[in-house]
Amino acid sequence: MAQPLVKKDDDRDDEAEYSPFLGIEKGAVLQEARVFNDPQLDPRRCSQVITKLLYLLNQGESFTKIEATEVFFAVTKLFQSRDIGLRRMVYLMIKELSPSADEVIIVTSSLMKDMNSKTDMYRANAIRVLCRITDGTLLTQIERYLKQAIVDKNPVVASAALVSGIHLLQTNPEVVKRWSNEVQEAVQSRAALVQFHALALLHQIRQNDRLAVSKLVTSLTRGNVRSPLAQCLLIRYTSQVIRESATSAQTGDRPFYDFLEGCLRHKAEMVIFEAARAITELSGVTSRELTPAITVLQLFLSSSKPVLRFAAVRTLNKVAMTHPMAVTNCNIDMESLISDQNRSIATLAITTLLKTGNESSVDRLMKQITNFMSDIADEFKIVVVEAIRSLCLKFPLKYRALMNFLSNILREEGGFDYKKAIVDSIVILIRDIPEAKESGLLHLCEFIEDCEFTYLSTQILHFLGDEGPKTSDPSKYIRYIYNRVHLENATVRAAAVSTLSKFGAMVDSLKPRIFVLLRRCLFDSDDEVRDRATLYINTLGGDGEVVETDKDVKTFLFGSLDIPLANLETSLKNYDPSEEPFDINSVPREIKSQPLAEKKAPGKKPTGLGAAPTGPPSTVDAYERLLSSIPEFSGFGKLFKSSAPVELTEAETEYAVNVVKHIFDGHVVFQYNCTNTIPEQLLENVNVVVDASEAEEFSEVARKPLSSLPYDSPGQTFVAFEKPDGVPAIGKFSNVLRFTVKEVDPTTGEAEDDGVEDEYQLEDLEVVAADYMMKVGVSNFRNAWESMGPDFERVDEYGLGPRDSLAEAVNAVISLLGMQPCEGTEVVPNNSRSHTCLLSGVYIGNVRVLVRLQFGIDGPKDVAMKLAVRSEDEAVSDAIHEIVASG
Amino acid sequence: MLLAVLICNSVGNILVERFNGVPAEERMHWRSFLVKLGADNLKGARNEEYFVASHKSVYVVYTVLGDIHLFVAGKDGYDELALVEVVTVITTSIKDSCKKTPTERLFLDKYGRICLCLDEIVYKGILENTAKDRIKRLIRLKPPNEI
Known part of the structure; x- marks a missing residue:
């Protein structure tokens, strides 16, 4: 904040004679308000006092209940005066005071009188005041007058009633909805603002009636809308109708598009912009439809008015997310906006350019951004950083320039976010670009040398501990880490000790030297640091010799706790300090199922430090540990892949069940996560009976029922199937949840002794080819493709039949194969006739696979595809073709 | 919805503030945000040169008029271009009330009249009137000329 927000009367002395409100005091003004009670009212004096009261209120001064009531009663006396200026002030003052329900009654008769006055202006104001302070019962009394007012020939009266209607619709919708005939009439008014308000109110009244809105739009788009504001509303409502109606199948024409396009030639900029934005937001908009809108937005980019430039670049920024090619024509205009004085405009221009730019323009853009970064605020910088991150993932070959840019700005001043x-x-x-690893880690090391944020330092140290030991020369990071032990606060020192021990555990040759460093930490002033050092010296073992670290120790250092933290926290809270030590094995391992909305968040990428390394135990690692702890499954070997949970019940059913498919070489394990959502029931002996008659190659070998499933405490039951080794067998499984249900007394929480057997039908589940493919990307597809060589390359062509669009065909093949799209090739530019998509993955048996898909679409939307597969195994290349041929 | 109309002097002292649909506890943040926006950008700006900013889904259009800084914030239907309409009518009405480009003193002298103008322009977060001549008559309870 640049200046303190002080009241005007706190001004400096040299401005002593400056303000007419100098030295204003609430108490004194309230005293002055007694003039309202004078038998001989002085309108001028009364107006002055009201102005002072308004000044106080507008400055955020609040009146106590008693003060407000006193002033309100005094103000009502002013209705006796016939002075017009004073009456206008009285209306305003009553609105500002917002009297309570029991006080309103004092003023209603005066306002009702004004509402029936012959003077139109009294009527308009009385309507506004009454509607502001009224409640439902009074509203029905005055409804008749309001309906008349809506069609009043005086536009001020009509507008007052309509705007009041818009507000009253929130509190008394059933009353206002009865006015729709009058409002409909007002929409045809010749007064521009009456039409504007009437249109807004009518739409709000009818917004749930699609047919009525469509009729309204149809009639108005043919007719004459008088004000630009109303025209803007009409454009918005038209967009809504377009969204809800289908494009004509025969002509391919979109209803009302001509109206929107016509609005691009309106004389008011507001209307032009609204129409352009509406066109850009049409679903499935084509290039032909977009072009005129982009053209007017491009003109706005070079407008002298900042608001127009802002509006245009903001809209183009959104368009660039879905149709980057459509915006490239504006790139030159946008580049000139990088130096715009308005930083919002400059930031939007930069981020748009980052989305639309190609690989060759990256270097030039980075140069421009470097100059720009120094003079924008942090919130804008964050937007730019996020755009650069996406750009780097899109063009991994440019990582060097982009990583350098990030490391440079990391050294500059800036806040935590x-x-x-x-x-x-x-x-x-x-994480995503292996080549960037070493330079990236060094940049982070340099950053923690001078980092003022404890949180970031500890997170980076944790990350260094995980990634540093895997680099070609781990020893170079030790200096940076050990410096933390000398120079930082206790939290960072403790994190540094943990990181050092990770290096010791992973890099045997460094172990003796790490021991020396850890021993020094035994004398730290902080007990947490000393404790950690002692713990790690003991766990690493070997007494500082160059020996291999125990597998268990590595698991301890690098593994997650394997217990949901929320469960651990609850157990620790419930633990009574006693002779008996806390037993970590007593902590329940069930994962509380997340709310459905969160679960469904599609393909969320890890967002940085916080996410992946310490993520919840839903990762393959945690699953692997969970499965190996179950004796029945421990002999299945190494877990290849675990799918994302597949819902087997609809939302908000009695029992919520989802399933995770765990794929092993010769087995598949279904993990059913069950939640009982009925408080009055306890389920026991919960099992899923699986019918595998449509999955011939699978035979059930083991199952693990769930002994008890209380209300809102998720549990898991498992079923394992054997399948031929290394074969990507597919099939369909039907599932029935079977259990014994016992009634629970809600008062005591105790279950009855006797239960009833019951079952619950679940959705079917499929094991598909994609389940045998792991999504593993490559940073440089071309290099990977070349180095894989053509030995086991298999190429063939396929007809995919008629498809809605090329994009749909591309997505269908990607999900069929379950592979990772590379270099952003999963995005198909709008209206393109051909497209190449690059995929990478690891097939069951740990075989790397690369796929190059070339698509083409002809007139009747028939899609043809050329599939080229390279892998480390001939059989796997053939298998990929088989998946596509049978899919 | 027009969320806020805020008028302050050139050093950030609030002269008029009207919030609609903004919880009381958030008003202080908005006040600070808007005043800072003015302090950062309005120095040396021409009279009635419009500036624009956005914060999440809220738009702000602001300008300087003599000694006075005016900020209008809105969301949904009240996007940057609709806010320009609002700012234009408010600045015109202020100039009309003060008879010229206002100094702070002049603004405070005409404080009551300006409050009435604002009352005619914005009614609980909705733009009600846009014509300055009509507003000029309405605040004196005179019917508009077109009647």
Whole structure:
């Protein structure tokens, strides 16, 4: 904040004679308000006092209940005066005071009188005041007058009633909905603002009636709308109708498109912009439809008015997300906006350019952004950093330039959120682009040398501990980490000790030196640091010799707790300190199922430091540990892949069940996550009976029922199937949940002794080819393709038949194969006739697979595809073709 | 919805603030945000040069008029271009009330009249009137000329 927000009377002395409200005091003004009670009212004096009261109220001064009531009663006396100026002030003052329900009655008779006055202006104001302070019962009394007012020939009266209607619709919808005939009449008014308000109110009244809205739009788009504001409303309502109606199948024409396009030639900029935006937001908009809208937006980009430039670049920024090619024509105009004085405009221009630019323009853009970054605020910088992160993932070959840029801005001044955004971006780039790893880690090391944020330092140290030991020369990171032990606060020192021990555990040659460093930490002033050092010296073992670290120790250091933290927290809270130590094995391992909405969030990428390393135990790692702890499944070997949970029940049913498919070489395990949502029931002996008659190659070998499933405490039951080794067998499974249900007394929470057997039908489940493919990307597809070589390359062509669009065909093949799209090739530019998509993955048996798909579409929307597969195994290349041929 | 109309002097002292649909606890943040926006950008700006900003789904259009800074914030239907309409009618009405480009003193002298103008322009977050001549008559309870 630049200046303190002080009341005007706190001004400096040199402005002593400046303000007419100098030295204004609430108490004194309230005293002055007694003039309202004078038998001989002085209108001028009364107006002055009201102005002072308004000034106080507008400055955020609040009146106590008693003060407000006193002033309100005094103000009502002013209705006796016939002075017009004073009456206008009285109306305003009553609205500002917002009297309580029991006080309103004092003033209603005066207002009702004014509402029936012959003077139109009294009527208009009385309507506004009454509607502001009224409640439902009074409203029915005055409804008749309001309906008349809506069609009053005086536009001020009509507008007052209509705007009041818009407000009253929120509190008394059933009353206002009765006015629709009058409002409909007002829509035809010749007064521009009456039409505007009437249109807004009529739409709100009828918004749930699609046919009525469609009729309204049809009649008005043919007729004459008088004000630009009303025209803008009409455009919005038209867009809504377009969204809800289908494009004509025969002509391919979109209803009302001509109207929107016509509005692009309106004389008011507001209308032109609204129409352009509406066109850009049409679903499935084609290039032909977009072009005129983009053209007017491009003109706005070079307008002298900042608001127009802002509006245009904001809209183009949105268009760039879905139709980057359509916006490229505006790139030159947008580049000139990078130096716009308005930083919002400049930031939007930059981020749009980052979305629409191609690989060759990256370097030039980065140069321009570097100059720009120094003079924008943190919130804008964060937007730019996020755009650069996406750009880098799109063009991984450019990682060097982009990583350098990120490391440079990391060294500059900035707040926590900004620094966190940069660090998160670097971490994501390290994860997704293996070549960027070493340089990225060094940038992070340099950052923690001078990092003022404890949170970021500890997170980076944790990340370094995981990734650093896997680099070609782990020893170079030790100096940066050990410096933390000398220079930082206790939290960071403790994190550094943990990181050092991870290096010791993973890199045997470094172990003796790490031991020396850890021993020094035994004398730290903080007990947590000392405790950690002691713990790690003991767990690493070998007494500082160059020996291999125990597998268990590595699991302890690198593994997650394997217990949901929320469960651990609850158990610890419930633990009574006693002779008996806390037993970590007593903590329940059931994962509380998330709300459905969260679960369904599609393909959310890890967002940086916080997410992946310490993520919840839903990762393959955690699943692997969970499965290996069950004796029946421990002999299945290494877990290849676990699917995302597939819902087997609809939302808000009595029992919520989803399933995770765990794929092993010769087995498949279904993990059914069940939740009982009925408080009055306890389920026991919960099992899923699986019918595998449509999955011939699978035979059930083991199952693990769930002994008890209380209300809202999720549990898991498992069923395992054997399948031929290494074969990607597919099939369909039908599932029935079978259990014994016992009634629970809601008062005591105790279940009855006797239960009833019951079952509950679940959705079917399929094991598909994609389940045998792991999504593993490559940063440079071309290099990977070349190095894989053509030895086991298989190429064939397929007809995919008629498809809605090329994009739909591309998505269908990607999900059929379950592979990772590379270099952003899953996005098909609008209206393109051909497209190449690159995929990468690891097939069961740990065989790397690369796929190059070339699509073409002809007139009647028939899609043809050329599929080229390269892999490390001939049989796998053939298998991929088989999947496509049978899919 | 027009969320806020805020008028302050050139050093950030609030002269008029009207919030609609903004919870009381958020008003202080909006006040600080808008005043800071003005402090950062309005120095050296021409009279009635319009500036624009957005914060999440809220748009702000603001300008300077003599000693006075005016901010209008809106969302949904009240996007940046609709807010320009609102700012234009408010600045015109202020100039009309003060008879010229206002100094702070002049603004405070005409405080009551300006409050009435604002009352005619914005009714609980909805733009009600846009014509300055009509507003000029309405605040004196005179019917508009077109009747």
